[in-house]
Amino acid sequence: MTSIAMQRRRATVSRVWAQFRSSRQGMIGLAVLLVFVAVALAAPLLADVRELNPVYARAQGNPQWGPPSVFPPLGTDYIRRSVWAQFVWGSRVSLFVGLAATVLTILIGSVVGIVAGFVGGKVDAVLMRVTEWFLVIPFLPLAIVLASVLGRNVWNIIFVIGITSWPSTARLVRAQVLTVKQRLFVDRARSLGAGGGHIVAHHILPNVSGLILANATLAVPISILTETTLSFLGLGDPTAASWGKTLEEAFVNGAMARNAWWYFLPAGLGILAVVLAFTLIGRTLEEIANPRLSRSR
Amino acid sequence: MRAGVTPLVEVEDLHVHFGAARAVDGASVHVLPGEVLALVGESGSGKTTLIRAIQGLQKPTSGTIRVDGAGGSSPGKVQTIFNPSVQMVFQDPTGALNPRQTIYEIVAEGLRIKGEAGGEAEQVWAALSRAGLRPPERFFPMYPHEVSGGQRQRVVIAGAMVMEPRLLLADEPVASLDASIRGEILALMRRLVDETGLAILVVTHDLGLAWNIADRVAVMYLGRIVETGPTEQILEDPRHPYTRALLSVVPETREMEQQILTGEIPDPARIPPGCRFHPRCPLLQSGILPETISSRCPTDDPGPTPLEAVSAAACWAVTSGAGPSALWASPG
Amino acid sequence: MSDSLLSIRDLSITYHTQGRAVPAVRRVSLDIEKGGSLGLAGESGCGKSTLANSILRLLPAGTEVTGHITLDGKDVLGLTPGGLRAVRWTAGAIVFQGALHALNPVQTVGDQIAEPMSLHRTVADDDAAKVRVVELLRRVGLPAARAESFPHELSGGQRQRVLIAMALACDPQLLIADEPTTALDLMVQAQVLALLEDLKEERDLTLLFITHDLSVLTYACERLAVMYAGRIVEEGPAWEVFENGSHPYTRALAAAFPTIGDEGSRMAPSGLGGDPPTPGDLPGGCPFHPRCPLAHDACLPAEPELRVSGEARRAACVLV
Known part of the structure; x- marks a missing residue:
C-alpha cells in the first residue's frame, strides 16, 4: 500500500515541479544556482589549487597586480595569486558555509518552534523568552566574541551563523504549528489514540514542511552574506579562500x-x-506553498 | 437502568470548568450497547464539551467517566484514559481530515497507531466499503479535497469504524452537509448500530435527527441533563418546559403553539441560582403553577437527572407530581 | 403580473473562471408580488445565492448576466451606477448570514447601521441618524446601548438582528434574506423568524428568503421555489410544495426534515444517493436524473421545462 502513497508523493513532487517550471523568476534563479554549483563541483578541473599559494604563484612567474589582459582570465592579486582560482575555489567555501549554516539554523529553529508550539504552556513560555533573547542581542558583537573565543575556522563560522539566526525561523514555525494544532484532524488523531510523536510526525510536520523549506531557501543567502561580512571583518577562516576573504584582502x-x-x-x-x-x-x-502570495500573478 | 444490561459508558456527576465558566456542571448520562442516544441542546449547553471529555480530548474538573465498566471506580476522581473502543465523528469532515494524507492513510492511521500489522489493506478496504464508499480501491489514492463533503464524512466514519469501536461519539455529524446527503449519512449510522451492535452518542441541536435515528434522547441545558427518556416520549410528550419550548419551535411541528423563549442561553460563568432554567421558563412565567412550586424555582435547585434514569425531568413542576400534562393543557 | 414588486425573466448568470464558463443560474423566471414572500430553497452550488446577489447587482465583475430583472418598475440590469445606488438599500436590501465577517470589526454597530442612511441621505443629520439607529435597534429587539458595541461583543443572534436593522435602515420594499438563520440555534432561529414575520406585517415588506432548510422556508414564506443545478425545478404555495411535492427532488429535500410524530420517518432517515452536481459539469438531459429514484428513459433526451402541476404550481419533471 505504501506504493500507492509513494505514487501520490511522486505526483505531488511533479505537481510542485510543474508549478515551479511555470515561474520565470524561479527558473532563472535555479539556472544561476546550477551554474555556481557546477563551478564549485568542478573547481579542480577549472583551476589549479596551487594557484592559491603565493610561493607557487611567485615560482610560476605570475605578475603582481596583473590585470586580466596580462594574466587571463581574471588577473592576479598583490601576491601574484590567480583571481580566477580564488573565485572558483571561493565559491566552494561560500556555498558550503551558506548551506551548512542554513541547515543548522533551520534545524534549531524548527525544533524550537515545533516543541514550543506543540507542547505549549511553560515550555513554550521558556523557549520563547530564550528565542527573544537571541533575537535582541546584537549579532555582530556576539559573532566577534564567539569567533575570537572559539577560534577562526570554517566550522566555528557555521556555528556562529547558526546560533545567531535561528530565532526568526523558530517564531515563524511556532506560529504555523499553533494554527495546525488547532485543526480538527489533530483531534481526530488524538481520539484514534495518537501520541505527541505521531501527531508531530504525521500531522504537524507535513503541514509546516512547505513553510520550512521556503524559509530555508531564503535563509541561505542571509548565511552567505553573513559569512562574507565576518570574513570581510577579518573574522573568517584565514586558511579558507572564501569570497568574503577575497573581498577583505x-x-x-x-x-x-x-x-x-x-x-x-x-x-x-x-x-x-x-x-x-x-x-x-x-x-x-x-x-507554491502559500498560493495567497501569488494572487497578483 | 434496564435490568441485566451493563451500560457501555456511564458519565456520573461530570464537571468541566473553564475558569469561572461551568461548561459541564454535574451531568450524568449512560449509553447502553446497541442504542443511539441523542444529546440535544443549544450551543453553549456544554454538549460538545461532554463528549470531548468522554473521548479524553478534554480533561474533566471532577466526576467519573466509566467506559465498558473500566475507568474511574471512585466517584469524584478524574479519569481520562484513551480507549480504542470509543471513537469520534466530527461536525466538519473537511477539517477533520489532514489535507496531506490520502484516504487510505487516513483510514489506516488508527490501525497503525494501534500497531496492527497484518491485513491492513483488507481492513481499510472493508471499512470504506461498509461506510458506503465503493469500490473502495478507487478511493485509496485520493486526497480529501478530491471527494465531496458527504464522502468526506464517510471517510471519517470509516476511519473510526476500522478501530472496531463499541461506542461512536458523533458531534453534529450532518450539520455541515447538504440536506439531500443528510439522510444517507444518518441511515449509515443507524445501519451500523443495527448490524454491528455499536452504540452511538450523537450530539445535535436537530430534533428531527433524533426522531430519525435515536432510541433515547437526553436534553442538555447549561451543563446539565434536564430531561431524558425514550425518543417517542421526549419528542411527543415532553415534560420539562425547556424541552417543550425547543420542540414547539421546530418548523415541522406547526400544530404546537410556539413558545419562543426570550434571550439566549445564559453565560455558563453566571448560572442562575435555583432552577437554572427559571429566568426563561414559560411555565413559571405563565403563573399557573401553584405557589408551593413556583416559590421553589428561583431558590431551590431541582438537581440533575440521575445516572440510572430511563425517564426523568429536572423540574419542580414535574417532580412534585403536579402532573405536567394537566399543567400544559391550559398554558397561559 | 402587474403588481409584482420583483420580476425576473429568463435570467442566466455565467461565471468565467480560468477560461471556463460556469453556468450558475440558467433561464430562471420568477415573480414576487408586493407584500408577498418567496422562499428559495436549494443545496450548495445550486445558484440560489448567485440569484439573490444578482437582484442588487452584487456579482463580481466579469460575470455574464442575461435576461431581465425588474425591481419596483426599474430595469435593474440596465441601470446606470447612480440609479443602481438608489435601488440598493432603498428599493431592495439584503440581509447576509450573521457571521462575524459580515460586519466591520473596527466600527461600532450603531455607525454601521447609520452608514447606509447617510450614504443615501435619508436622514437630515447625524443626530437624526442616531435617533433612527436607536429606533431600529429597539425594533429588532436590541437595547439602545448596543449601538456602542463592536461586532465581536455580540452573540450570533444579536449580530443577525443588527444585520436586519441595517437592511431596514432605508425602508426598503424588498428584503432579501440569504441564509439568515443557518448558523443560529433553534430557539434563536425561531426568534429571528418571528422578527422577520412581524416586520413583514408591520412594514408591508416583500420577502425573498433563501436557505437550504426547506422546513424553515415553509414556515416563513407563502410561496416556495426549489432550485437544482441552476434552475427552478418546482414552485408553488409553500405548504403544498413541502408536503406534497411534484418533483422527486422536492420530495427528497422535504423528507430530509422529518415531521416529528410521523411514524413513517421514525428510525427511517431518508436521503438521496450521490452528490449535488457541480455547476460547470452538469449531467445531460434532466440534470437530476443520476440521483432520481424515478429516473427512466424519458429523462435522458432533454432537460424538462417547468410546466403546470396544479393550481398556481409548476414543476420541471417529465412525470408531471
Whole structure:
C-alpha cells in the first residue's frame, strides 16, 4: 500500500515541479544556482589549487597586480595569486558555509518552534523568552566574541551563523504549528489514540514542511552574506579562500585605490548572483506553498 | 437502568470548568450497547464539551467517566484514559481530515497507531466499503479535497469504524452537509448500530435527527441533563418546559403553539441560582403553577437527572407530581 | 403580473473562471408580488445565492448576466451606477448570514447601521441618524446601548438582528434574506423568524428568503421555489410544495426534515444517493436524473421545462 502513497508523493513532487517550471523568476534563479554549483563541483578541473599559494604563484612567474589582459582570465592579486582560482575555489567555501549554516539554523529553529508550539504552556513560555533573547542581542558583537573565543575556522563560522539566526525561523514555525494544532484532524488523531510523536510526525510536520523549506531557501543567502561580512571583518577562516576573504584582502591591500577592479569584482558579483538565485527560488517555493502570495500573478 | 444490561459508558456527576465558566456542571448520562442516544441542546449547553471529555480530548474538573465498566471506580476522581473502543465523528469532515494524507492513510492511521500489522489493506478496504464508499480501491489514492463533503464524512466514519469501536461519539455529524446527503449519512449510522451492535452518542441541536435515528434522547441545558427518556416520549410528550419550548419551535411541528423563549442561553460563568432554567421558563412565567412550586424555582435547585434514569425531568413542576400534562393543557 | 414588486425573466448568470464558463443560474423566471414572500430553497452550488446577489447587482465583475430583472418598475440590469445606488438599500436590501465577517470589526454597530442612511441621505443629520439607529435597534429587539458595541461583543443572534436593522435602515420594499438563520440555534432561529414575520406585517415588506432548510422556508414564506443545478425545478404555495411535492427532488429535500410524530420517518432517515452536481459539469438531459429514484428513459433526451402541476404550481419533471 505504501506504493500507492509513494505514487501520490511522486505526483505531488511533479505537481510542485510543474508549478515551479511555470515561474520565470524561479527558473532563472535555479539556472544561476546550477551554474555556481557546477563551478564549485568542478573547481579542480577549472583551476589549479596551487594557484592559491603565493610561493607557487611567485615560482610560476605570475605578475603582481596583473590585470586580466596580462594574466587571463581574471588577473592576479598583490601576491601574484590567480583571481580566477580564488573565485572558483571561493565559491566552494561560500556555498558550503551558506548551506551548512542554513541547515543548522533551520534545524534549531524548527525544533524550537515545533516543541514550543506543540507542547505549549511553560515550555513554550521558556523557549520563547530564550528565542527573544537571541533575537535582541546584537549579532555582530556576539559573532566577534564567539569567533575570537572559539577560534577562526570554517566550522566555528557555521556555528556562529547558526546560533545567531535561528530565532526568526523558530517564531515563524511556532506560529504555523499553533494554527495546525488547532485543526480538527489533530483531534481526530488524538481520539484514534495518537501520541505527541505521531501527531508531530504525521500531522504537524507535513503541514509546516512547505513553510520550512521556503524559509530555508531564503535563509541561505542571509548565511552567505553573513559569512562574507565576518570574513570581510577579518573574522573568517584565514586558511579558507572564501569570497568574503577575497573581498577583505582586496580592501585591506588597497585594490580600490589601485583601481584593480578585477580583484574584487568577481567575488562581489558571485555573492550577488548566488544570493539573488536563492532568493528567487525561495520566493517561488513560498508562493507554491502559500498560493495567497501569488494572487497578483 | 434496564435490568441485566451493563451500560457501555456511564458519565456520573461530570464537571468541566473553564475558569469561572461551568461548561459541564454535574451531568450524568449512560449509553447502553446497541442504542443511539441523542444529546440535544443549544450551543453553549456544554454538549460538545461532554463528549470531548468522554473521548479524553478534554480533561474533566471532577466526576467519573466509566467506559465498558473500566475507568474511574471512585466517584469524584478524574479519569481520562484513551480507549480504542470509543471513537469520534466530527461536525466538519473537511477539517477533520489532514489535507496531506490520502484516504487510505487516513483510514489506516488508527490501525497503525494501534500497531496492527497484518491485513491492513483488507481492513481499510472493508471499512470504506461498509461506510458506503465503493469500490473502495478507487478511493485509496485520493486526497480529501478530491471527494465531496458527504464522502468526506464517510471517510471519517470509516476511519473510526476500522478501530472496531463499541461506542461512536458523533458531534453534529450532518450539520455541515447538504440536506439531500443528510439522510444517507444518518441511515449509515443507524445501519451500523443495527448490524454491528455499536452504540452511538450523537450530539445535535436537530430534533428531527433524533426522531430519525435515536432510541433515547437526553436534553442538555447549561451543563446539565434536564430531561431524558425514550425518543417517542421526549419528542411527543415532553415534560420539562425547556424541552417543550425547543420542540414547539421546530418548523415541522406547526400544530404546537410556539413558545419562543426570550434571550439566549445564559453565560455558563453566571448560572442562575435555583432552577437554572427559571429566568426563561414559560411555565413559571405563565403563573399557573401553584405557589408551593413556583416559590421553589428561583431558590431551590431541582438537581440533575440521575445516572440510572430511563425517564426523568429536572423540574419542580414535574417532580412534585403536579402532573405536567394537566399543567400544559391550559398554558397561559 | 402587474403588481409584482420583483420580476425576473429568463435570467442566466455565467461565471468565467480560468477560461471556463460556469453556468450558475440558467433561464430562471420568477415573480414576487408586493407584500408577498418567496422562499428559495436549494443545496450548495445550486445558484440560489448567485440569484439573490444578482437582484442588487452584487456579482463580481466579469460575470455574464442575461435576461431581465425588474425591481419596483426599474430595469435593474440596465441601470446606470447612480440609479443602481438608489435601488440598493432603498428599493431592495439584503440581509447576509450573521457571521462575524459580515460586519466591520473596527466600527461600532450603531455607525454601521447609520452608514447606509447617510450614504443615501435619508436622514437630515447625524443626530437624526442616531435617533433612527436607536429606533431600529429597539425594533429588532436590541437595547439602545448596543449601538456602542463592536461586532465581536455580540452573540450570533444579536449580530443577525443588527444585520436586519441595517437592511431596514432605508425602508426598503424588498428584503432579501440569504441564509439568515443557518448558523443560529433553534430557539434563536425561531426568534429571528418571528422578527422577520412581524416586520413583514408591520412594514408591508416583500420577502425573498433563501436557505437550504426547506422546513424553515415553509414556515416563513407563502410561496416556495426549489432550485437544482441552476434552475427552478418546482414552485408553488409553500405548504403544498413541502408536503406534497411534484418533483422527486422536492420530495427528497422535504423528507430530509422529518415531521416529528410521523411514524413513517421514525428510525427511517431518508436521503438521496450521490452528490449535488457541480455547476460547470452538469449531467445531460434532466440534470437530476443520476440521483432520481424515478429516473427512466424519458429523462435522458432533454432537460424538462417547468410546466403546470396544479393550481398556481409548476414543476420541471417529465412525470408531471
